Amino acid sequence: MSKVATRFAPSPTGPLHIGGVRTALFNWLYSKNQNGNFFLRIEDTDKERSKEEYRKQIINSLEWIGINFDGEEYVQSKKIDDHIKVAHELLKKGNAYKCYCSSEEIEEQKKRAKQKKIPYIYDRKWREKKETDAPKDIKPVIRFKSKIDGTSILKDLVQGDVEIENNTIEDFVILRNDGTPTYNLSAAVDDHQMNMSHIIRGDDHKINTFKQIQIYQAMEWEIPSFAHIPLIHTIDGKKLSKRDKASTLDDYSKIGIMPDALRNYLLRLGWSYKDKEIFTIEESIKYFNLEGIGKSPSKLDMSRILSMNEHYIKNMNENDLFDQLIEYCNKFKKEIKTDKEDKIRKSLSFLKNKAKTLEDIFINGQYIIADEVIFNQDDIKLIDERAKKVINDFKVQFEKIDQPSREILEPVINGLIKSNNTNFKGVGQPLRIVLTGSKFGPGIYDIILSLGKKEVQKRLDTKIA
Ligand code: GLU
Numbered sequence: 001m002s003k004v005a006t007r008f009a010p011s012p013t014g015p016l017h018i019g020g021v022r023t024a025l026f027n028w029l030y031s032k033n034q035n036g037n038f039f040l041r042i043e044d045t046d047k048e049r050s051k052e053e054y055r056k057q058i059i060n061s062l063e064w065i066g067i068n069f070d071g072e073e074y075v076q077s078k079k080i081d082d083h084i085k086v087a088h089e090l091l092k093k094g095n096a097y098k099c100y101c102s103s104e105e106i107e108e109q110k111k112r113a114k115q116k117k118i119p120y121i122y123d124r125k126w127r128e129k130k131e132t133d134a135p136k137d138i139k140p141v142i143r144f145k146s147k148i149d150g151t152s153i154l155k156d157l158v159q160g161d162v163e164i165e166n167n168t169i170e171d172f173v174i175l176r177n178d179g180t181p182t183y184n185l186s187a188a189v190d191d192h193q194m195n196m197s198h199i200i201r202g203d204d205h206k207i208n209t210f211k212q213i214q215i216y217q218a219m220e221w222e223i224p225s226f227a228h229i230p231l232i233h234t235i236d237g238k239k240l241s242k243r244d245k246a247s248t249l250d251d252y253s254k255i256g257i258m259p260d261a262l263r264n265y266l267l268r269l270g271w272s273y274k275d276k277e278i279f280t281i282e283e284s285i286k287y288f289n290l291e292g293i294g295k296s297p298s299k300l301d302m303s304r305i306l307s308m309n310e311h312y313i314k315n316m317n318e319n320d321l322f323d324q325l326i327e328y329c330n331k332f333k334k335e336i337k338t339d340k341e342d343k344i345r346k347s348l349s350f351l352k353n354k355a356k357t358l359e360d361i362f363i364n365g366q367y368i369i370a371d372e373v374i375f376n377q378d379d380i381k382l383i384d385e386r387a388k389k390v391i392n393d394f395k396v397q398f399e400k401i402d403q404p405s406r407e408i409l410e411p412v413i414n415g416l417i418k419s420n421n422t423n424f425k426g427v428g429q430p431l432r433i434v435l436t437g438s439k440f441g442p443g444i445y446d447i448i449l450s451l452g453k454k455e456v457q458k459r460l461d462t463k464i465a
Helices: 018-033 052-065 076-093 103-115 183-193 203-219 249-253 259-268 281-287 302-315 318-331 338-354 358-364 385-399 406-419 424-436 444-451 453-460
Strands: 005-008 037-042 096-099 141-144 151-156 160-165 173-175 198-202 225-229
Touching: 005 018, 005 198, 018 037, 018 052, 018 198, 018 225, 018 249, 018 259, 018 281, 037 052, 052 249, 052 259, 076 096, 076 141, 076 173, 076 183, 076 203, 141 203, 151 203, 151 225, 160 203, 173 183, 183 203, 198 203, 203 225, 249 259, 259 281, 259 302, 302 338, 318 338, 318 358, 338 358, 338 444, 385 406, 385 424, 385 453, 406 424, 406 444, 424 444, 424 453, 444 453
Parallel strands: 005 037, 198 225
Antiparallel strands: 096 141, 141 173, 151 160
């Protein structure tokens, strides 16, 4: 068999959607697993809807999640002449014909089908007519002469044998009357010219595959293998659409989901290998196969994305976590001043424990990052006379400590619990509020040690109530 080659072929008519990223990922992993190549083809033949900003967004998204393509990106619009040539070849071979139906006529047929509640299918009117019958004032489209009799079977690598009645595939347009090629023609020609061995794409392209295979057969080209991946649904089982919130990668990176975690989640969305959940890039390349792709739609579940991200946050090297945090903050203009960076780095060991996202770390670390303590107004109300006394007592003791450490602080706090006749909360809560502005947050020892002696003293002096 020839070398494995796959491609991802997005149209830059909108931002890349999470479902598209999964398709790209599966194609990429399959080619890497097979020591093959993976290409990116920008299908920009719809000039009106294709936008440069979307092309950039697609490329950035792939880069962000770690999918790199081989060679140069392939730009479909640059190959249009090749597509047109094939249309004329098909015409010459008798596999295509000119259709002179006016747009009114087609509209009429569509309307009638709608009234009868049957799917519209072109009535093949010009299939056998002679050129001499052609009206002079109408520019024809070129239609492919699809098979009418019998059935076709697609040996799909995910879905198994898929059979259809040939007459359900209409004589589809391959060249519009303005001379431009349609998607099915361009895709088939490009896939052939790019030597694709495997076409892995969404389930919604199954009918297109039957059309494209007929083009391959008519041109006597080698037919690639096909794998159709079930679509992604929302948590309530509806088809995921571009209108759904959280559909682009930016929606995830914005809240501090990390690329490795999202990639791992997408890999497991509709694919499995034994009961393994966590895959490094190397492992995903090693284990990826088409047999592991499930046949039913998978549901996009935010809570699982968050737990995957949480897993990565808790288990990754803290230096890497710090780098990711800084990258995230830079990207989304969340400021951590240079002099605070080191404190944050040292605090990751505990800040990460209560975080599912990088945003959580940024928020939980605010008591270090912000120049001034921002007090929660409800929590301030908890600072009564007893609490003030605890704070004061602590201040007196704390001043005597040269180098605070957990070993030194523990007996001090325990002493305060006793002398104030209270429990751990009775001491911890007022201190946490005065030092961070909130009764929630990291443990009191972590707070004190992360702020350092001077800063703690400064904050203990704050008049808060
Ligand atoms: N441009 C098509 C799409 O975005 C490509 C489909 C294919 O993979 O052939 O759906």
